[in-house]
Amino acid sequence: MALVVQKFGGTSLGDADRFRVIADHVSRTRRRGNDVVVVVSAMGKTTDDLVRLAAEVSAVQPARELDMLLSAGERVSMSLLVMALAGLGVDAVSYTGSQAGIITDTTHQKARIIEVKGDRLRESLAAGRVPVVAGFQGVSIDRDVTTLGRGGSDTTAVALAVALKADACEIYTDVSGVFSADPRIVPEARRLARLSFEEMLDIAASGGRVLALRSVEFARNHHVPLHVRSSFTWEPGTWVAEEDPSMEQPIVTAVTHDVSEAKVTVTGVPDRPGIAARLFRALADRTVNVDMIVQNMSLRGTTDISFTVPMVDLAASMEVANALAPEIGASEVLADDGIAKVSLVGAGMRTHPGVSATMFESLSDAGINIEMISTSPIRVSCVVRADRVEEAVQVIYRAFDLSAP
Amino acid sequence: MALVVQKFGGTSLGDADRFRVIADHVSRTRRRGNDVVVVVSAMGKTTDDLVRLAAEVSAVQPARELDMLLSAGERVSMSLLVMALAGLGVDAVSYTGSQAGIITDTTHQKARIIEVKGDRLRESLAAGRVPVVAGFQGVSIDRDVTTLGRGGSDTTAVALAVALKADACEIYTDVSGVFSADPRIVPEARRLARLSFEEMLDIAASGGRVLALRSVEFARNHHVPLHVRSSFTWEPGTWVAEEDPSMEQPIVTAVTHDVSEAKVTVTGVPDRPGIAARLFRALADRTVNVDMIVQNMSLRGTTDISFTVPMVDLAASMEVANALAPEIGASEVLADDGIAKVSLVGAGMRTHPGVSATMFESLSDAGINIEMISTSPIRVSCVVRADRVEEAVQVIYRAFDLSAP
Numbered sequence: 001m002a003l004v005v006q007k008f009g010g011t012s013l014g015d016a017d018r019f020r021v022i023a024d025h026v027s028r029t030r031r032r033g034n035d036v037v038v039v040v041s042a043m044g045k046t047t048d049d050l051v052r053l054a055a056e057v058s059a060v061q062p063a064r065e066l067d068m069l070l071s072a073g074e075r076v077s078m079s080l081l082v083m084a085l086a087g088l089g090v091d092a093v094s095y096t097g098s099q100a101g102i103i104t105d106t107t108h109q110k111a112r113i114i115e116v117k118g119d120r121l122r123e124s125l126a127a128g129r130v131p132v133v134a135g136f137q138g139v140s141i142d143r144d145v146t147t148l149g150r151g152g153s154d155t156t157a158v159a160l161a162v163a164l165k166a167d168a169c170e171i172y173t174d175v176s177g178v179f180s181a182d183p184r185i186v187p188e189a190r191r192l193a194r195l196s197f198e199e200m201l202d203i204a205a206s207g208g209r210v211l212a213l214r215s216v217e218f219a220r221n222h223h224v225p226l227h228v229r230s231s232f233t234w235e236p237g238t239w240v241a242e243e244d245p246s247m248e249q250p251i252v253t254a255v256t257h258d259v260s261e262a263k264v265t266v267t268g269v270p271d272r273p274g275i276a277a278r279l280f281r282a283l284a285d286r287t288v289n290v291d292m293i294v295q296n297m298s299l300r301g302t303t304d305i306s307f308t309v310p311m312v313d314l315a316a317s318m319e320v321a322n323a324l325a326p327e328i329g330a331s332e333v334l335a336d337d338g339i340a341k342v343s344l345v346g347a348g349m350r351t352h353p354g355v356s357a358t359m360f361e362s363l364s365d366a367g368i369n370i371e372m373i374s375t376s377p378i379r380v381s382c383v384v385r386a387d388r389v390e391e392a393v394q395v396i397y398r399a400f401d402l403s404a405p
Numbered sequence: 406m407a408l409v410v411q412k413f414g415g416t417s418l419g420d421a422d423r424f425r426v427i428a429d430h431v432s433r434t435r436r437r438g439n440d441v442v443v444v445v446s447a448m449g450k451t452t453d454d455l456v457r458l459a460a461e462v463s464a465v466q467p468a469r470e471l472d473m474l475l476s477a478g479e480r481v482s483m484s485l486l487v488m489a490l491a492g493l494g495v496d497a498v499s500y501t502g503s504q505a506g507i508i509t510d511t512t513h514q515k516a517r518i519i520e521v522k523g524d525r526l527r528e529s530l531a532a533g534r535v536p537v538v539a540g541f542q543g544v545s546i547d548r549d550v551t552t553l554g555r556g557g558s559d560t561t562a563v564a565l566a567v568a569l570k571a572d573a574c575e576i577y578t579d580v581s582g583v584f585s586a587d588p589r590i591v592p593e594a595r596r597l598a599r600l601s602f603e604e605m606l607d608i609a610a611s612g613g614r615v616l617a618l619r620s621v622e623f624a625r626n627h628h629v630p631l632h633v634r635s636s637f638t639w640e641p642g643t644w645v646a647e648e649d650p651s652m653e654q655p656i657v658t659a660v661t662h663d664v665s666e667a668k669v670t671v672t673g674v675p676d677r678p679g680i681a682a683r684l685f686r687a688l689a690d691r692t693v694n695v696d697m698i699v700q701n702m703s704l705r706g707t708t709d710i711s712f713t714v715p716m717v718d719l720a721a722s723m724e725v726a727n728a729l730a731p732e733i734g735a736s737e738v739l740a741d742d743g744i745a746k747v748s749l750v751g752a753g754m755r756t757h758p759g760v761s762a763t764m765f766e767s768l769s770d771a772g773i774n775i776e777m778i779s780t781s782p783i784r785v786s787c788v789v790r791a792d793r794v795e796e797a798v799q800v801i802y803r804a805f806d807l808s809a810p
Binding site: 015016019020050053054056057058059060061062064065066068069071072073075076078079080082083084086087093094096099120143145 | 421424425455458459463464466469470471473474477478480481484487488489491492498501504525548549550
């Protein structure tokens with residue numbers, strides 16, 4: 001008998017009918033002899049609606065209260081799913097993040113999990129029941145409700161899989177897996193049957209929206225295989241697991257893109273040690289997630305530092321950079337929200353030189369200018385103008401012939 | 406410096422604008438030198454919407470899950486109100502029933518408060534903050550979320566006023582107080598400036614919807630004066646407090662009516678001791694709130710027992726009665742959902758005979774048949790056909806000339 005964690009996102013729980021469909025699937029999984037722990041997100045657009053309502057009420061939104069507000073959505077989902085299961089004769093019981101024992105730090109809106117107690121979940125399982133847990137939320141060591149940030153429900157699912165020593169963690173969503181590129185942009189893109197954690201990390205980090213970075217990191221660190229699949233078609237999706245050393249790695253796995261970031265450039269910075277450290281420490285203190293950082297060659301003793309941040313953090317980043325500018329002797333701070341990032345990911349890149357060159361050439365042939373470049377052992381990312389990014393994905397995809405089997 | 410508990414119901418929190426209006430009122434109360442604890446209900450029709458959604462999802466609705474579902478609404482309200490207060494520069498913080506330390510028994514949907522700890526509320530007040538507490542909900546001794554039943558947010562407000570030794574408990578609603586009859590039916594009905602707890606109890610028990618019975622009981626037992634008033638006009642409303650022995654009591658205070666009950670009749674019951682006890686114990690075990698009970702004279706050794714229950718409990722009541730019928734030798738169980746109750750309430754009735762007779766005569770003169778009668782020391786209630794109840798209220802109101810000052 002296996003223990004499976006099944007996570008259902010907001011699109012999987014769009015209306016009353018969907019709750020019955022999901023309950024039926026959970027019930028079938030049980031009948032096949034598995035124990036199941038379910039993790040749910042808020043229904044459909046609930047979270048967006050709550051955010052909009054809060055904006056209507058007040059411009060001042062203490063983070064603690066925003067967490068309290070947003071955590072309401074999962075409570076609705078989880079109790080409705082238990083009712084749907086009860087309607088099928090499946091004995092289930094709902095648990096909030098707090099009741100499930102998901103203990104976090106006190107960083108509201110982006111809390112990190114410190115510990116998963118899970119006592120009540122183990123009791124439920126032992127009693128033959130299906131625990132249904134609110135994703136995205138926990139309780140802080142100060143006894144306040146916290147939320148885990150974007151993709152938080154995936155993180156909840158993985159954390160529970162680790163704590164309960166589950167055999168698999170299934171992430172159900174509205175797409176049928178991870179693709180070699182966004183099928184809306186590259187119609188011939190294909191579903192990837194298997195990815196290593198490292199590839200999935202780089203795909204998530206570079207704009208692949210199927211899984212959030214943190215949940216993949218968590219799964220890799222704790223060796224929990226993930227199965228990303230569709231709750232609409234139920235067909236097998238993409239397995240994300242340890243790299244299989246016996247297999248030859250494909251050189252390039254996927255082309256991803258991301259239009260959710262903006263670029264900040266700090267110009268005329270004196271080329272002295274410690275300047276970058278102060279800037280990025282100050283950004284970290286505001287919990288801004290800086291993605292790419294590029295510093296150009298020093299000219300006449302000054303340098304320009306450019307970095308990308310999520311669009312939502314742009315205002316905070318500009319505040320931080322502007323406040324520091326006089327102190328670090330920078331001449332100017334510029335914001336640019338018209339950028340996009342295109343990336344190429346593949347575990348085989350490590351041993352195949354020349355991949356970057358092919359990528360740059362394909363962009364150049366299409367007349368697309370590269371504004372920033374950053375690389376990891378298995379990824380190359382380029383910042384381009386946002387209005388050229390779809391074309392960039394297409395030319396790179398075709399340059400590497402990614403649809404070939 | 407006084408401590409005031411202010412409770413705002415769902416109609417007071419209908420949209421984003423209303424949150425700002427309420428926040429402004431709380432802020433003014435503070436500026437006048439008072440400490441304030443706020444209790445909120447779910448916004449507008451939120452609770453009804455959630456109940457409807459649950460019905461769409463499943464016919465089987467475990468009470469524990471229904472409580473989890475319905476408790477989400479107050480969380481949304483309280484965090485939005487804290488944001489609105491923060492927008493006005495008022496330092497506030499939200500607390501769920503659990504965080505406020507409202508400990509209940511395990512009777513889901515109708516939980517009773519066992520204890521109010523309130524430690525975090527006292528800490529907040531000591532730090533100069535405004536605690537905003539979710540009404541209607543608590544946490545059971547089994548660590549599950551519970552709800553307090555109809556009017557539960559009023560009960561929360563009174564319980565907090567008691568625990569925190571508040572000087573007053575203000576119940577804000579969409580009407581400007583308690584009236585001598587429903588103004589929609591009797592246009593000349595007037596607002597009552599002051600009522601005794603006993604009168605308010607009988608008004609609440611007989612269909613006056615402004616305050617729920619339990620919260621009035623709680624306030625009376627703990628000597629907390631209530632001020633029922635409008636959050637739309639802010640004018641002084643109705644004070645509910647201890648009876649003032651120095652004043653002459655009006656004979657009759659109000660005419661109330663209630664169309665939310667149904668009648669069950671068990672016919673041909675053998676006239677033996679213990680039969681009624683078994684029936685009403687079985688109903689109590691299902692937590693059906695039986696209101697009126699009438700048993701007629703014994704004819705040929707059998708009797709009929711009629712009782713009224715809330716419409717929502719009719720199905721459960723019929724189940725209980727039908728299951729018991731063979732055992733207690735009853736011949737038939739009949740349900741009637743076409744009834745209504747009209748009542749006359751007044752503390753002065755105790756010392757003025759003849760009030761019931763005048764009431765019955767006024768109904769008889771209008772050709773309205775009385776199906777059941779029950780009385781308390783300060784109330785007379787009659788069950789009539791639902792389609793005659795408005796007329797019944799009008800003829801009784803005029804018979805007692807209740808608009809006279």
